[in-house]
Amino acid sequence: MKVKVKRSYVVKPSEPTWSGLLSLSELDQIGTMMYVKILYFYTTPSTLSPDAIIHSLRLSLSQVLVHFYPFAGRLSWTTAASGGGTALALNCNGNGAVLVEAESDAVLADLGDFSPGPEFNHLVPSVDYSGVDPIPDIPLFAGQLTKFRCGGISLGFAISHVVADGQGISHFLFEWANLASGKPLSSAPFHDRRLLRAGESSSSSSPQGGRRIFHHSPPLIIGQSSNESERMKETKVSTLRLSKPQIHALKAADNNGRSCNAKLRGYTRYEVITAHIWRCACKARSHKPQQPTNLSFCVDIRRRMEPPLPDSYFGNAIIDVVIHGVSGEIISRPLQDVASKIRDAIDGVTSEYVNCAIDFYRNEGDVIKRQELGTFFVGNPNLSVINWVGLPNHGLDLGWGKEIHMSPGHDCDGDVLILPDGIGGDGEGSLLVAACFQVDHIQDFNKYFYEDINNL
Incomplete structure (x- = not known):
């Protein structure tokens, strides 16, 4: 073209x-x-x-x-x-x-x-x-x-x-x-x-091990000394549709395909789908059981602050959260255990947590250091899953009707977006998962993504 x-x-x-x-x-x-x-x-x-x-x-x-x-x-x-x-x-x-x-x-x-x-x-x-x-x-x-x-x-x-x-x-x-x-x-x-609190200092004390909480050195593939070779590999984006029945199946079945009734139904769609994506990524990448892996995502803090920020706050009112895991456990343990890790991390984003994070980054002083601290390598063996379902990105009518398709631009290995389904989706029904993985892994990810649901 x-x-x-x-x-x-x-x-x-x-x-x-x-x-x-x-x-x-x-x-x-x-x-x-x-x-x-x-x-x-x-x-x-x-x-x-x-x-x-x-x-x-x-x-x-x-x-x-x-x-x-x-x-x-x-x-x-x-x-x-x-x-x-x-x-x-x-x-x-x-x-x-x-x-x-x-x-x-x-x-x-x-x-x-x-x-x-x-x-x-x-x-x-x-x-x-x-x-x-x-x-x-x-x-x-x-x-x-x-x-x-x-x-x-x-x-x-x-x-x-x-x-x-x-x-x-x-x-x-x-x-x-x-x-x-x-x-x-x-x-x-x-x-x-x-x-x-731009330019101000907080009186709250940072949680123990501040650097360990707010700065995460991303794991590497076992046996590698850097992620340079992983960064250089070709990637491909695949858009996968999750129907409403498939989402319900994920929320109502355990790791072995048995109905577990309420075990996962108390978790949000994002928590369950993200747990499923993390598991499929570990499988598709053929990790060793002992392979460390990080999952990162961002949490909107507008309504988590005390007092809350206005919904129309124009700036970055999000904070990145990183969860540590081991591939073998993510694959073998019940999906509810992985979803629980995600839930606990989201619930941990309180006003005090955000203020402590701001203090920590402010104390680093130089913006270059802040950029390095806030940049997470999400490529193999790591993952980033961002939720766009709550953002009103669909239906942009600038005077000639709504779009026939909306597509985010992303091409980094391990970068995954969960989107509302613009084709017949109602926000509470089907969803889209736009997943970017290395070319060598994308086909297996697509296979496990649906195979694991079909086997429920």
């Missing part, structure tokens, strides 16, 4: 906005020097020409940036509040977001079931922090409109994770859709990040 960029626009807020340096919380600066990538596909917008579509997007983007002005800013380096070292600050200078107009020689039918592949990279603007451009020159939001030969279009977004988490990104996209469709803003973002 060939994609040709026709032109690029810098879109600035349509009205003057607050300007200055916005302090970032410690959670904004932990392992988030990356861009979240999302792709939406639409059939032919019958009432709008390509010129009308790009004009509408530019106009409505300039309007929504008035409210979400951090996305029109740039990052900059500053001195860490704890003294010494460097930190990131958000320079709200109104320099603007980027919108790219492109066209492809392909048709939507060429993409089949829209399973992510290397060609999808051409549909999302290429921006990252690892290039030659200095940070103050890199936009924090970039979008790309691509017109296909059949008349269909895609919208690909690259969005800085430093600025916002998944909840904030979804809030931004759907308020943009509201304005593009001629509707008013439904709720304004909450920008005061001091609620997470």
Whole structure:
């Protein structure tokens, strides 16, 4: 698939906005020097020409940036509040977001079931922090409109994770859709990040072994001295559908396929499905029984803080949690035991825990150290399972109808997303599991994923 960029626009807020340096919380600066990538596909917008579509997007983007002005800013380096070292600050200078107009020689039918592949990279603007451009020159939001030969279009977004988490990104996209469709803003973002005590010190004492709690050296494959060889291996993404009966089967059966009635029914779908994914990954990767393995996931803390953060808090209000396990035990023990480990870790994310984590990261001082502490290698033998079910990512209507498919962009080994099923899914029914594994492991993962359920 060939994609040709026709032109690029810098879109600035349509009205003057607050300007200055916005302090970032410690959670904004932990392992988030990356861009979240999302792709939406639409059939032919019958009432709008390509010129009308790009004009509408530019106009409505300039309007929504008035409210979400951090996305029109740039990052900059500053001195860490704890003294010494460097930190990131958000320079709200109104320099603007980027919108790219492109066209492809392909048709939507060429993409089949829209399973992510290397060609999808051409549909999302290429921006990252690892290039030659200095940070103050890199936009924090970039979008790309691509017109296909059949008349269909895609919208690909690259969005800085430093600025916002998944909840904030979804809030931004759907308020943009509201304005593009001629509707008013439904709720304004909450920008005061001091609620997470940015630049302040907590009086609470850190739990024992703070570094062991908040910093996790990822396990390696037994016999290897680094994860470099695992990082270099080719990966592939597979999207698997879990029907409502299959989810119920997971929640109502034990490790040996016997009905266990209420044993797993008290656990959430996320806890049970994630336990199942972890087990299937250990099998597919052919781990030795004694192989250590980590499972990481993030927990939204908005309603876990005391007092709670506003639902519209715009920033990173998530914290990463890591569970340690041994492959042989994960495979052999009842699924409820694995789900219980996940439940206990989620329940452990309290306001006190978050404040202690913030203190721990603040005391590290330098943002580079924070990035290293907050970055988890999720490749073999480890795993990351992120829950997107609660995020309103589906149904993005910018004036020409809802998408026919939404696809997250991810290509890292061990990176798994649980998504609502946009095709006939009702949020409480079927789900999608978008799993990225090494090419040598993906087929076995797919096999065990359904085989273990069918054997229940």
